[in-house]
Amino acid sequence: MKVLAFDIFGTTVDWRTGVAEQVADIAVRHGVELDAGRFTDEWRDRYLPSMGRVNRGERDWAYLDTLHRETLDELLVARNLDGLFDEETRWELVRTWHRLPAWPDAVEGLTRIRARYPVAALSNGGFALMTGLIKAAGLPFDCILSAELAKAYKPDPRPYRTTAALLDVPPEEVLMVACHNWDLDGAQAAGLRTAFVERPREKGPHRTADRSTPGRDHSVASFTDLATILDC
């Protein structure tokens, strides 16, 4: 193993808390009554299906912000909230995904691992979105990679293979770190090694987070545990 690639939403940052808090603020400001946590859950439910349409070629490449905007519009109709948020506010809601808090162990774990290995971010978030999010959260990555560079979304094999190609190593020398089995299954299918990291609160209080499944190279409770296992 020569380099590590880290998933971001859920694995490195707490999207559910970060988005729900910002959605709640925006709703209050517009006098809209909303269970921001449930709203965020339902928005996220539309995440994988929207990317699947791109991966299957049913539509051209679209930036994550575009997909978030489309799924937001659908959700507002489905919840009878369609008249309540104007154009500007809808984009403000989309941008809640641009500023999210890191999990408490993320900076320390990454710092220790980075002292020994190159560490890359590999997200379905766009390149600009990731650059801003990682800077704001103070996450010490060596480089940022994005599904945007492959014009295909994880778990399609293309972003994983593009990662290995850009880092100039064979796929089996990349360790993909994520808290989602769909992501690690995709990485494994593309020939990468995998580390499952438990994020029990990733989906908030109403949903059950993924548990590790057999066949992963590593299974850990935090980035600092991963650092220890890797002798970092």
Added chain:
Amino acid sequence: MKVLAFDIFGTTVDWRTGVAEQVADIAVRHGVELDAGRFTDEWRDRYLPSMGRVNRGERDWAYLDTLHRETLDELLVARNLDGLFDEETRWELVRTWHRLPAWPDAVEGLTRIRARYPVAALSNGGFALMTGLIKAAGLPFDCILSAELAKAYKPDPRPYRTTAALLDVPPEEVLMVACHNWDLDGAQAAGLRTAFVERPREKGPHRTADRSTPGRDHSVASFTDLATILDC
């Protein structure tokens, strides 16, 4: 201006000193008499022409390491040194471009600028090469971009436009920082803003470095001067 993109070879790191010192070491180890400085100058002379052939479509995209290997082989023939370095040593020579010292003002200047703006590396060096070089030199960039992502080399407009597109800003909101007029001319032609930074020792003792030409948005003596001009 929203983001800054920094050239690397010559602008941020001292390629001439770094490559010449490593070439001298390798030559001594192989018992080859060589003026490593002149050898490095002549190798670098073949840099822009080799990339021009890619940009004009006379050959398919080739990674910078591949171009460096080809120009090395040509240079060894031209200097009657062809029999003296084996395959492994030639790749070792190519990799001298992967580990280069930062100019003394680079880390401090970047750190100050980064506190206010996103800072990107934009090099003709490959993505993996840049990731390793920037990590080894301890340069605090927010993200790494490479001509490799556009499959065209600067000064072709494509890498500059790809930079703006990936950072999700119009070209005129990117400030390109470089010590080469050919790079800044390319950036300007692609619609970017430009900052010339003087690097008088960039080409070593036998060559004259570029001087600033009229029409640049900024012209500075160091990255720390640039930080000051930008109120960072």
